[in-house]
Amino acid sequence: MPEYKYLPGFGSEFVSEHPNYPDALPKGQNTPQKCAYGLYAEQLNGAAFTAPRIENFRTWFYRIRPSAVHKPFQPYNGAKFLSNNWDEVPPNPNQLRWNPFDIPGEKIDFVDGLHTVCGAGDAKSRHGIAIHIYMCNSSMENRAFYNSDGDLLIVPQEGALDIVTEFGRIYVEPNEICVIQQGMRFAVNVTGPTRGYICEVYNGHFKIPDLGPIGANGLAFPRDFLTPTAWFEDRDVENFQVISKFQGSLFSASQNHSSFDVVAWHGNYVPYKYNLANFMVINSVSFDHCDPSIFTVLTCPSLRPGTAICDFVIFPPRWSVQENTFRPPYYHRNCMSEFMGLIQGRYEAKEGGFFPGGATLHSIMTPHGPDYDCFDQASNAKLEPQRIAEGTQSFMFESSLSMATTKWGQETCNKLDQQYYECWQKLKNNFRISSYGRAVMLDV
Ligand SMILES: O=C(O)Cc1cc(O)ccc1O
Ligand SMILES: [Fe+2]
Incomplete structure (x- = not known):
């Protein structure tokens, strides 16, 4: 397992600078006339500028090139079973159960391996949900993905995900989860057959629930959420693909360098992982x-x-x-x-x-x-x-x-599983009336 360094906390203001580039983060301001090391300043906003402070999320990146340096987006047809069409088949009110989904045998990466099971709502009006199964067996090579439509809560089930993000690297194993929020660029590396679940939300962001009478401690502890630390590559690539999911469809744009060129960043809009074993x-x-x-x-x-x-x-x-x-x-x-x-x-x-x-x-x-x-x-x-x-x-x-x-x-x-309904059919009528005409308790 790679020994990545993480920053603990949830919803905090984080600061991260690549250790070899001290002072890459400007002091006391965000947009100096010239950034250190010839870096560009770029803001990523995960909330309206004017959102209340408690839910105002943004990060400042100090990167080798602005993200805007790419060729025009073209439609991308790789992920054959990604969908946001909730009218493809007639509604079905039955209890549904799926046997384990098959990981394809042919080479397929995380983006192409996104399969949508169900959902509701509309990315354009920023209200809805989609549930995807990802199944893949090879790493994303020279490409990055981002979701313009909302946040992704990723639940690995088989195989670990070695994720490169603009913020740094995260390693997520089964029994851990990670959240990659709207717009954050990432690439997934895997080492073999890999499968998991994704919940995509088009509205706002995930938070730890309020605790009410439980008190100040319990359930998931904020300090068990881990955010990556700055990591970058200064890598020229002839055709680096940036894949965007925008209004439910995928698009690809070519650029001449890796997207993972952030030398330092600070902010409260970040990806994070959490180990489910830490849940109280x-x-x-x-x-x-x-x-x-x-x-x-x-x-x-x-x-x-x-x-x-x-x-x-x-x-x-x-x-x-x-x-x-x-x-x-x-x-x-x-x-x-x-x-x-x-x-x-x-x-x-x-x-x-x-x-x-x-x-x-x-x-x-x-x-x-x-x-x-x-x-x-x-x-x-x-x-x-x-x-x-x-x-x-x-x-x-x-x-x-x-x-x-x-x-x-x-x-x-x-x-x-067409037989799922059968699991309830043997539940019989245990109701009995006593000789006095009253219902009686029986051992079932
Ligand atoms: O199995 C389910 O359907 C989930 C579920 C679990 C539970 O403990 C109580 C209600 C409920 O819907
Ligand atoms: Fe239920």
Whole structure:
């Protein structure tokens, strides 16, 4: 694993200068008449200039060439299954479960390996969500990608991502996540078959949720978020491709140098990674199953109070101790969409059928919950303190938007489990009436 240096913190003002270039950052100002070492100053804004201070995000880069030095963008047709068309197939209110998606055998990199499963909304009006599966096996060579449409929350499932960004380098392994925000240029290096999940949000940015009565500490700690430190290459390349996703379509522009030429930067608009093992799990220690919002790592809020464009929720290893309680997830119908993925291990509500690298989608008001085996077992289990398996990690992207599946998600991927509904069919009527005409409790 490469030994990259990171800056800890979330939402902080960071400062980073390549160690060999002291004073590359101007002192006390952002745009001196001439920058040190002949660098150019360039600002990247992730919020309106006039946004309130608490959510005003921007970074100043000191780079070898401004990003504007490139030839015109042309349409790029590499990522065949990237989509933002939510009307490709008729709506489907069924419970959906996908078997693990196949990583292609032929050479394919991170950008070309973006496959959109579902989504909603519109990048032009800056409101929406898209869920992609990335599957690749080779590194991005002489190309950088950036997303004009929103932020990318990347959840590796198989294979590590060695990511070069304008801010420096980040190494992200399964059970870690990273967020690369709108407009940030990056390139992904991999060493073999690689797969993971991406939640793209067109609105605002992810933040750590408020803690309310939990207090000042709990869930994801700000200091466990890691931002890269300045790293650059001064590399002339005949045809370096900058690929942009703009209004849902990809475009490519050629330039004669690497995009990763930032010698120093400062700001609060940054990429970051987080190790899910650092999450402090909070749960009921008396009775009942808490709502999964207690497991929220990051949330991208909508303008409606408490209602997310995406909550990123995890189901980590933990103790389960509730008394007189059906401990697995309850049966559920929700005004939110629930997309789940499995990084490793098993998911407690479905011991069979939901595999690492697969997914489920329970859409708005689509009923779901424990399968028959889980219900049967958990209704009769002895309620001792129980460790929910080590090495397990599933997650949910929960959205207030009503997501539609793409043609790839519904048909082309050929991974939909047509038998998924069967897992609930054995749940029988346990209702009994006593001789006095009252309902009675029975052992199920
Ligand atoms: O399995 C699911 O659907 C996710 C989920 C988990 C949980 O603990 C409670 C409700 C819920 O929707
Ligand atoms: Fe649910």
